[in-house]
Amino acid sequence: MSSGQPDAELITRSGSDPSAFAGVFDRHHAELYRYLRRRVDRGLAADLAAETFVIAFARRGAYSADTQDARPWLYGIAHNLLRNHWRAERRQLAAYARHGADPLADADAAVAFSLADSRADAAAVSAKLAQILAAMADRDRDVLLLFAWADMSYAEISQALAIPVGTVRSRLHRARRQLRALVSADSLTAEALTAEALKHTETRAWTN
Amino acid sequence: MDELTLLSEFRSEMSGPTAAETDAARAALIAAMAQVRPGQPRTKPSGRRFWLPLAAGTCAAAVGIAAAAVVASGPRPIRPAAKPAVLTAAIVLRKAASAAASQAAGHGRFFVSESEYIDPSNGRDVPAQRTIWIGNGVTGRLLDRGWGATGSPIPPGLSFGRGVITWSQLLSLPTAPGPLLAKIAGASRDNGQPLVQAEFATIVGLLFESPTTPALRAALYLAASRLPGVTLVPAAHDLIGRAAAEVYVPPGFAGNGGDALFFDPSTSAVLGVATLVGSNLQCPPAWEAAVLAAGYVNSTFQLPAGAPASLRPVTWRRAVPGCPASASGQPSASPSPS
Numbered sequence: 205m206s207s208g209q210p211d212a213e214l215i216t217r218s219g220s221d222p223s224a225f226a227g228v229f230d231r232h233h234a235e236l237y238r239y240l241r242r243r244v245d246r247g248l249a250a251d252l253a254a255e256t257f258v259i260a261f262a263r264r265g266a267y268s269a270d271t272q273d274a275r276p277w278l279y280g281i282a283h284n285l286l287r288n289h290w291r292a293e294r295r296q297l298a299a300y301a302r303h304g305a306d307p308l309a310d311a312d313a314a315v316a317f318s319l320a321d322s323r324a325d326a327a328a329v330s331a332k333l334a335q336i337l338a339a340m341a342d343r344d345r346d347v348l349l350l351f352a353w354a355d356m357s358y359a360e361i362s363q364a365l366a367i368p369v370g371t372v373r374s375r376l377h378r379a380r381r382q383l384r385a386l387v388s389a390d391s392l393t394a395e396a397l398t399a400e401a402l403k404h405t406e407t408r409a410w411t412n
Numbered sequence: 413m414d415e416l417t418l419l420s421e422f423r424s425e426m427s428g429p430t431a432a433e434t435d436a437a438r439a440a441l442i443a444a445m446a447q448v449r450p451g452q453p454r455t456k457p458s459g460r461r462f463w464l465p466l467a468a469g470t471c472a473a474a475v476g477i478a479a480a481a482v483v484a485s486g487p488r489p490i491r492p493a494a495k496p497a498v499l500t501a502a503i504v505l506r507k508a509a510s511a512a513a514s515q516a517a518g519h520g521r522f523f524v525s526e527s528e529y530i531d532p533s534n535g536r537d538v539p540a541q542r543t544i545w546i547g548n549g550v551t552g553r554l555l556d557r558g559w560g561a562t563g564s565p566i567p568p569g570l571s572f573g574r575g576v577i578t579w580s581q582l583l584s585l586p587t588a589p590g591p592l593l594a595k596i597a598g599a600s601r602d603n604g605q606p607l608v609q610a611e612f613a614t615i616v617g618l619l620f621e622s623p624t625t626p627a628l629r630a631a632l633y634l635a636a637s638r639l640p641g642v643t644l645v646p647a648a649h650d651l652i653g654r655a656a657a658e659v660y661v662p663p664g665f666a667g668n669g670g671d672a673l674f675f676d677p678s679t680s681a682v683l684g685v686a687t688l689v690g691s692n693l694q695c696p697p698a699w700e701a702a703v704l705a706a707g708y709v710n711s712t713f714q715l716p717a718g719a720p721a722s723l724r725p726v727t728w729r730r731a732v733p734g735c736p737a738s739a740s741g742q743p744s745a746s747p748s749p750s
Contacts, residue, residue, distance in 0.1 A: 222445040229441055234428045237437075242423040245590075247638045250429065251502045254437035258444045288510065306423065307588075333422050352419045383415040 211274035215267045229257050239354050256282045276363040290342045297338035304331050348379035501644035504657040504677040505637035512630040512680035520708025523623035526719050529701035539726050545712040548579045553712040571617035573599025587627040589634035609670040612661045616671045620685045650674040650684040651702035652724040
């Protein structure tokens, strides 16, 4: 049983007993999938989550046994895969901002969402959030979403993205500042914000 | 409410993995684990379809996710692979989509495709050449040396599921994979195949000998990547021996063959297509074509850039015992002069 064993122990043991790695999968797959699902469409999220564990298994020999929690390592692999889909993510966010409907939403989830009065406020600002996420630098968005959606600390984000903690701090500061400015920018029209977000998106799409 | 609270609610309604998605991911991992099980003899590929017995076994539930080799040996219990090669049909299809999306659109009155094919199921077991000019609102031309069509005029029309669409209708198809797949499903029902195979066949039909825009081509590859069961044939080659990504949808229990698509993931170019026979993938296809050159021109006597002066030698699989008679034809060793 793997329920009480730290990830590091399971990964080390999987060197001689590959099946031990299944404990890491069982513990983290659903959560990683959910994180990816908030960033890309369902099919891609499923593929990337599956691929992350296959790659992690192949690279388990390089895992540092000093790191008890495998989440930063797994999310780091997932982000390397996700990097190939930054452009698609930006486009989907821009489409969300433009049309007010989330292209990633499942049909049933969209219905449930529209019926939930308590989340009407969030729905009203979702398009604005999509705008600023689309316009944000990809690397800043990675840091922000690991912080907000994966509940990672600065140190864990640093480990996942292989960047210094100071860089995590500065990127997060910049991303939050953009987010804060947008949320409070009541004087700006949605159209202007959309145009701004799309302008950034198009510019980057041609320079990638 | 601060900005992080708002952000934490953004897309929080997204559901977790379905049981099928979890099972598929677990199956991919188990397949990777199986590669390094201590004492297990490693299977060396012996041919183009070497993976079939494996796929029919424990990896059948992987829904198209196949794990590539993982190396673990030596004095230490674990040795990481220097460069893990994990390829699935979905990955190579998305790579092709990404390549297509960054390309510029072509222009011309005609889209011309020159290909070489083998058609043993119709008794044509020597390579033949086929050139088709598809007109944009005007009559095109077909030069098929295998069928004796020496420049026959052809009306505008492109294969689309059970029917035919015009060039302009092709360009009006959705370029988002979801809506496109819905259109494809609508055009593919009731064609006698399982729906997924029929959808895949429609996608192949839209990609082969077709003036797709880069955006549509990207959407078609993405749509194919979403089909359940779409499978990659490792280390495949097309009819004329070019290394290619080959994807297909395995037949169901009915055992009917389906289409296979050969393409170059790095350029999104379609390299060829094949019609598979039955469920035995070691059998030669009923029909297979390799695209020699394709592009846009302004007359039905122009050829696309890069069109070869003669046919290329073909690489044809030998039939194995038990193959249907229609698939057992063998081509000549060298292409026929046209």
